[in-house]
Amino acid sequence: MFCLALVIFAGLSSRSDLVRVFPDFVGTYAGDTLWALAAFLTLGIVFPVHPTRIIAATAIGISFGVECSQLYQADWINRIRSTLPGALLLGSGFLWSDFACYTAGVLMGVVGEGFLLKRRKTLRSDS
DSSP: OHHHHHHHHHHHHTTSGGGGGSOHHHHHHHHHHHHHHHHHHHHHHHSTTSOHHHHHHHHHHHHHHHHHHTTOOOHHHHHHHTSHHHHHHHOSSOOTHHHHHHHHHHHHHHHHHHHHHHHHHHHHHHO
16 A cells, blocks of 8 residues: 555656656656556555456556547546546546556566565565
8 A cells, every 4th residue: 555655646746846856758757657557556455366467457458448548539528537636547648658658657566566575485485
């Protein structure tokens, strides 16, 4: 839960003036990358017994689906997107580069989980 809160804070911060201390690349791509990482972490919290590959595939599917939904521009969904929660959850404009960001974010989650599991196993074997 702490990791998810940290990722959400970092993602929201990436869209603020705080990010100006980092290169433009971070401000441009960090939010979408962290959005997908947050999706991965949320799914892992909600479905803790599911294998990582299932969680990762689902997070990618949701992320890609949300991005593709941005091609749909009906009034009712644009009204939702015009709110802060709607913009944060659904985004506002389709970009091909976001697919790479989502993939990177989910891969960060997979690698991070693998690292933590390996570390936990090492700590248990040292006891």
